[in-house]
Amino acid sequence: MKKYVQWPPNFGFKTAADHRNPSDKHFHRHPELSFQEKETAARISHELGKLGNFEIQSGIGGHGVAAVLKNGPGKSILLRADIDGLPVEEKTNVPYASKERMKDDADGVEKPTMHACGHDVHITALLMAAETLSKAQSEWKGTLILVFQPAEERAGGARAMIADGLYDKVPSPDVVVGGHVVPFREGVIGTKHGLIASAADSFDLHIEGRQAHASTPHVGIDPIVQAASTILRLQTIVSREVDPSDFGVVTVSSIHSGDAVNIIPQSADVKLNVRTGVPLTRERVLKSISRIISAEAQASNAPIEPTLTPTINFPFLYNDATVTAALEQTFAAHFGDEYSDNIPRLQGSEDFGILATAIEKPSCFFLYGGVEKGLYDKLVEEGRGNEIPGNHSPHFLPTVDSVRVGCEAYVVSALTFMGKGEEGS
Template identity: 65%
Template sequence: MPSITETVSSHRPDLKSYEELYKWFHAHPELSFQEEATATAIVKHLETFNAYEIHASIGGHGVAAVLKNGAGKTVLLRADIDALPVEERTGLQYASTKSMKDLEGVEKKVMHACGHDMHITALLAAAETLVKAKETWSGTLILVFQPAEERAGGAQAMVDGGLYDRVPIPDIVVGAHVMPERAGVIGTKRGLIASAADSFQLNIQGRQAHASTPHRGIDPIVQAASTVTRLQTIVAREVDPLDFAVVTVSAFHAGDAENIIPEEANLKLNIRTARPETRDHVLKSVRTIIDAEAAASSNPNQPTLTATTRFPFLFNDDDVTAALEKSFAEYFKLGKESYQSDIARLQGSEDFGILATAVGKPSCFFLYGGVDPEVYDKAEKEGKMKELPGNHSPFFAPVIQPTLMKGVDGYIVAALTFLGKGE
């Protein structure tokens, strides 16, 4: 049988058409749970292969496709498809100019600021390759195009929406993400690959008063400001420096007129941790500080902390990752600018793992770079790495090549690692 390298090189399609498809997805982003046109375009492209059993509208706009190709393992490859409420500032010819109303009815500029457009395109190109290479592998391939990753709801929505009633339960689940690493880099990591993330809305009720008579009111701004400052002491003074945690207050809205102490303050919090016990401790401390600052402000109103999104920990299975280490090292070759077997952990969070844990199966999430090599090398040389746009930046735009090819090949090599004949 041909090697994985021979299979990919002889069956991967010309990616020029996929570069144009990527530009279309980039220019037509859609917010979480509203990815209707994106899903329609995915289904339309899958239908051109005349090979996949396609299932649409799972858990919203989720799409799954199945290719049964004889006896063997069942492998699920996943790409996420939603975009973010970010106004694009890349200056690209194919930049998004789109606006949408979010789920709260507020009009927002929309951008693929996290690279999900690259994920979609890479998985579609991998899907075509694996159809053309059917004679080289055996088993069942499942493709999942998942909505609403950014709101930590899409994977669970697909499971709850009957994903595994429509497609076989996989033996192995594989996902991927483009990162602000040097384009050409691809990597795996055993164990924790993405932190847990818990987000909340915090409402602090005060008592409105004239700015000249603060003694008649309860100032929610002062209470909120003290709360924000005190929350930063959790990581600084309660978490082991060898551990990991981040507490972020990402929004603070209060008041309208300069001569009125407002009635309330509304904040948004995001907490990230890497260990279950640390997560429990940090979340408990957040609640303690919020309540204590209310008491210190002589405010009888209990602040309301409402959970919004909850991303689970994401762990790469040792056995699955070990198998990918072997095939990735052989195909991509080990090196600082190619394959890294201990790549830096994803600093964000992911709901991808739910597709595996929901059915008690192992998974692996690999990462690949998207920064133009010349830009990356220049920033590294000049000590300006912090200035490189990362995921969720209005300037985040992966260089199309070699990023796309790396993502495509990563999906293909991962599938063939477990579906190769004789596996």
Template identity: 45%
Template sequence: MSSTEQPPSSREIIKTFRPDLQVYESLYKTIHLNPELSHQESQTAALIVDHLKHLSDEFEIRTNIGGHGLIAILKNEPGKTILLRADMDALPVAERTNLEYASHKRQLGADGKETPVMHACGHDFHVVCLLIAAETLLRARRYWSGTIVFLFQPAEEAGDGALGMVKDGLFDGNRHDCPVPDMVLGQHVAPIRAGIVASKAGPIMSSSDSLGVTIFGRGGHGSMPHRCIDPVVIASHIVVRLQTIVSRVVPPDEVAVITVGSIHAGEAENVICDRAFFTINIRTLSEEVRLLVLDHVRRTIEAECSAGFCEKPPQIEHHMSLPVTANAAPVDDRLRRVFQDYFAQEFIVAPKSSLASEDFSLLASSIGKPYYFWLFGGIDQQKWDSLAAVNKLDTVPINHSPNFAPAIHPTLQTGGDAMTIASLAFLQRLT
């Protein structure tokens, strides 16, 4: 571009260089048909590598980072470095969408048992939208300068994918030669009207803590409860009591959710078992409330076990912890203006935080860098409008549902454009 040439707008760049989306529709269907569970994403990773190599040999590709994670580095003269992230794992869900490209795949889960597998959270969209952005930015490299790291992350659903890549030396120059980014960007398809892009300053997704709890009782014959210590009764008291933490401990203007997702105890109706196991998931939007809830959960469990005369203290294991995903106000100010300018009325400020959780922010916080995360809609526009007209939006299939089936168009374009426009906000040449 000459010094006298007027640079095109971001809108013009995307319109000119956005690739043929029919190619990406086919790629999306292939990935949706072949989902892979967390830590098993080998075929998906190989497909991504093949596609990037077909696009250009300018991508510096590094594979097998923290499992099946990979990066593709695109350098284009001096400038800032940004990292764009897409997760690529699927869920142990049996698909019920009846789509022609519905998954019928089965895999062995972490427990060694065979399970159906489905892209029920939209990670297939994340992968393809990032590849759309990669091709757009590759073709438009005359109009931006800097370095872009396209990162495809495994095991988001397991909660350890981002941290696994970091621990495997993602940003260690001697290991994977990934440049440290100045900004990390990510997005997630959501059960909102297709074409919409939504974000907000502050918490946009909650923290998540998962606990496994074992209550130790004294087993025996069902006819002699006085000779036993029944862990089922004690666990039942704990489950009920935990709900009072939200209603009586957490301030009414704060947000917390406590869910007991599973309980396992006993095998026969005439046997009082000797132990009960249950799992707890905790969602909060601030670190102060998170620590308050975790403390009271522990106290409640220990107190009920003491009241039930357990002969052994409960075993409380912290299985997983994900931080709040919170957009810093200065970054939000900048990218909100960019999104509003490009998407116009299709961009909205998210009215509230989602209580879903993400490990995305760890890619940035692990190196002390800022990040930004947004949502983009996937629900067919006509379906959304018709359900809104009769106040039935609560029936829209949500992420992790076996019926979650985002519309391919315009979802692919929206996600691809959003990643591209956010990248240009930091890298576009102004002269």
């Protein structure tokens, strides 16, 4: 691995105010749901086009955007940002809070939308990194590939871009790097060897009962009671079947049944979300879910077996040892004491790794903080750390400085593999 003797002096980076924000908070104000990011993608392409030296392709896998900057012989690196928002009503009360609403194509219902996961930060940071690297081509050699990926929240965007021939449209990279803003203290950034994000499996569970008048429960079969028993029993999987030193989460995120006060409904619909950190544990948890659903149906004398339909799947995300070791050196040199080589694992899940595993290339995913220092320190000191707004919260509002950190992390990642060090490129 190339050793760097001297870094460019932060490309003039001193404070967040030193960065030109190409979006002018546009992306935060105008979030779009998964697979509907048409205007977001158009603005990204517009900002990249103003730089004048990127080959830009849009409409990949829906509204994905890819851009390539070739700067002589050398290695190639792909830097990725996700671009979709969430069906969340923003409650940050900032002047630029989202007021947008969109019809969710998942269920046809119009909903408020928000960048509640910080993808607006990712977009802006990568656009800033694009500008920085395009103006600093004397500092590196190789091929820079930028991917602005749609539909991360639905675990479909990376797969869609691959299926739509992403790597027929852009060069296959030597290394793939991505990052995510999380509810850590602003300024903090880190990497981690091995597992960096858990697998996630989501399901729709349909429970069929027998409808009856509320006054005659003996002639019906109540799907709500069956659903309630199933939900409570599912919560014992992690507490009684998963090794306490391991990791697992089983969440029931939605239940719907009936709409009249005097009717035992015909059916109940439940949504499940499962997170695991080890393949064997994942297999065991999923088997336990099926076992419990079937057993509770039998105990309830259900007329038919419930149906469990998979909906969304995020694979495990592992950081490559060699790539991570290289970034450890350069991140430590650039970010100093704010950098950790053992950052806590992402509590959520990511489809980022598919961009690498699809072509058997190594990857690394870094994490960086977005919570204002004063707020973070106050809540921690008062023992109220669980009140820190996190990803998918209507109060999650990463700071402007987190955009700077994300930008610099992208730039440092690129220079780690394409920069001119002591040995040249």
